[in-house]
Amino acid sequence: MGRLRVAIVGAGIVGCAIARELSRYENLDVVVIEREPDVGWGATKANTGIVHPGHEEDPDQHPLRARLCVEGNRLWREWARELDIPIKFPGELMLFFSEEERKRAQRFVELAKRNGVPEVRIVDGEELRVLEPAASPRAIGAVWAPTAGVVNPIQAAIAMIENAVDNGARLLVETEVKRVRVESGKVVGVETSRGFIEADIVINAAGINADEISASAGIDTFRIWPRKGQYVVFDRLAQPKPTRVLHTVPTPITKGVYAVTTTEGNLMIGPTAEDLPPDRKRDTSTTREGVEYVLREGSKLLERIPPRRLVIKTFAGLRPEPTTRDFVVEAYQKPWGLINAAGTRSPGLTAAPAIAKLVAKLIAEELGVELVEKRGWRRFRRGIERVRDAPWPKLVELVKRDPMYGWIICRDEMVSAAEVIEAVKRIQRIGARVTLDGVRFRTWLGMGRCQGSFCRVATAMLLSKVLGVKPFEITLRGKGSEYAVGDVKALWRERLGERRT
């Protein structure tokens, strides 16, 4: 067999991880097909960003989740180092507030043993406060899981796709896969909004829409419904900022609310868990009730919560909840060539690198494709050098190297013109569309306390110059979200034009 054409549906964290993993192999020709103008714009950009230890997954109920979560936690350390992904491993404290909760929490220590999660144990109130002074004084103890991490999930997806493209994979954005085409029991490609794309193997990593994609190929074994999670983010200077990941003891109904300090240094609290009907797969609106709930739950976890006026952002994401409860990562003989990487609810982010490894294994073992390692496969990728994170001597050097590093566009997050320009180059290199959101996610521009009220217009002007387009053609996130409707006299010209004709 010669080179196999592999189409990955969806450029979320799972699709990007798979692309990166499959880009290792000489005999796979990988294309990632994404509906949005850029990668990671579904659940990937709007979740808690936790690399779970794996002690909350019951292997009897969902064995794949349990196995891939633990393996994923280990892989993230490797991948983050290789791909220069913002990540930290501060450990996690599951706080309990009553003897009844302590009993329920005990179960997670046992699950940790069964799943092979190291060093998970119960700590008493005293040790809890040593581990985390910002924890609520009402907590009587916690389950301590030191291997928990916090990652910047959208930057992780970006890093993975950059590395994949660097190794020969391709990305097609603004291309919606309508269905998988199957002929004579074999996958032959995907029908998209931009026409038919031939493929020998189709990997369904379509997140919230993975059930529809799978069903179109004849595998109608699961449904996915959206579960909304709302979050609040506080100003970087707001206190307290817990060192550890804090959360409540999960109940059968909810996994509980987290309080984390993000990789960017903001206190973030969330999520809610609101099941939506299957037809609301794009409803990422926030609600007053959701925001209030999250703030209330957060105030249970922390000794105190910052004042409401220090909230700089509220947002919501949709987690893909499968009817199977467990992940659906499997290959099929009929139709041959379809691989599902679906149902990737929590801990989908944690599991992503492990899912990618499993997909490669399925290709080899289930589809019988002998995978040939690429010579000269590039294992490493560097992130954009950040003014905010650089000590002064480093800044002096950066500015000498590239004068644009001295021009700060975003005052809160200290993002320079050099970083913006580099982000644009990288977006173009992977074949995505340049948007204000795409630049924001790569540079963290406009993510601070002024939320872009100073820097957005300056960025639009800079992008217009770099791209050679009108500033009002710059979009927030693709067609229909233009930053402005025209030049300042556009409405008058319209009026006068109307009158003349």
Place this chain on the structure above:
Amino acid sequence: MVSAAPERIDVDVLVIGGGPAGLAAAARCAKLGLSTMIVEVGDRLGGIPLQCVHPGFGIHYFGEDLTGTEFIERLIDRVEELGVPYLTRAYVTELIYLDVDRKLARVLAPGRAIEIEAKAIIYAAGARERHVYEINIVGDRPSGIYTAGEAQAMMDLYGLMPGRKVLIVGSGDVGLIMARRFALEGAEVVGVVEIMPWPGGLTRNVVQCLQDFGIPLLLSHAVIAVKGRERVEAAIVAEVDKNLKPVPGTEREIPCDTIVIAAGLVPNTELLERLGVAMDPATAGPRVNELLETSVPGVFAAGNALAINDLVDNVAEQGELAAEGARIFIENSGIPTARWIPVARGKGIRLVVPQLVSGERRVKLLARVSKPFRRACVEIRELGIRTCRPRLMPAEMVSIEISPGSIPRDVEKLTLEVVEHG
């Protein structure tokens, strides 16, 4: 490779911010014979007035009614005539307090990394705007939501039209003026939503910005949510009760493609906060003494970085006062004063600056009332000094002067309060 070394500049006074406060401060410093430098983060000197094409600037300071642009061009001329050096697109990454006579600012500018050592700092970095997430607006997050300042910069600096059908949130002067700007440039302004039962801006602006153009003002209303996928499609507006909470059942949809948030300004204080300067929760700016010195010796604050002002004239005056303070500070390695007397906020007073006075110098206190009063005075209780107005409005600051030597020795604090009569 030899590691690169930063440039080095030494000055008496470093002015952070090249808007009205900073320019006025720098000009006065130069006249006082102090070597001075301005660092401005924007593309040009001028700050926010550069994008204010409307009049109402300079009536006190220049004795003329100027547009914001004209006002600031005059201040820029003054600074340029005095030959004060300045950097634009220059950003202070860090302020370090070395000792009482030396502060170090690490500054980035295109192609340059500079360490500026100054004896005194005048911090005049202006304000930032409250944005959609700060005022509890929920729902979707599409394109078409702007702060008033962003919309103003788009239109009046960069020549971009933000939208066609506009809803303004907040009826302070900024919101009112933006309503008129949008209307003049051909947009349909569907309304101005104000959460309080009274307009936030001057009557003059209610008349000339809204009534002139037939723009509805919705008092005691709030925008609670945004609807729209790619672009704003509607705002969900509700009436609010006395506690400013939305009244259930009063929600309605106002179709629009643009929502402009004019919900007020907050002093831009991040650098001061990182320096450990004591803050006043009432102003959200630093606590200062009568020469506008913060709790860190030799670091002064002026303009909207100190407290949100309603007149640029006051801002420029504060810049000059801070310059005087810097001179006194540099001459004496500190501000010579027997004692600092705190100024407390009493009944009806939302904020007051400065927060500390000595009684040794003439001081103009600027205060803002918490709600409208008719026929009332702002009074310093311990001194019996008062400023009376037929109408006291939160939109307009009240000033009240204390003469040197007028504070008795046994007075340990001053209390500013509103006294109603009749």
Place this chain on the structure above:
Amino acid sequence: MGREVKRITCIVCPNGCEIEVVLESGRVVEVRGAGCRRGVEYAIEEATSPKRIVMSVVKCIDGDLPTVSVKTSRPVPKERIWDVMKVLSEVEARAPVEVGQVLVRNVLGLGIDVVATRRCRKVS
């Protein structure tokens, strides 16, 4: 033409008096509710021939900013504001522009100029 009552919110001072100007065949016959003489004068002017300074921006070619801000040198009759804006939508200035520079002379024959209120420096 009969009797007409115009309601004017006074802007002379923060009092904001609600003034009524009674007109008969376009002539002022009575002013009610004003708290002072200046208020009376303002209300009459507003009721009979209201005027406003018009301010805006126009395009500036080769400038450091793409626009230059402008205003009318004197107040324009209120009913002509839209006509002035119409003219401004087609005006293009060329850098350099100085503050006070006339960009439209005698706009609409009103005897009023449109002048620049911000500098626009030339960039090559």
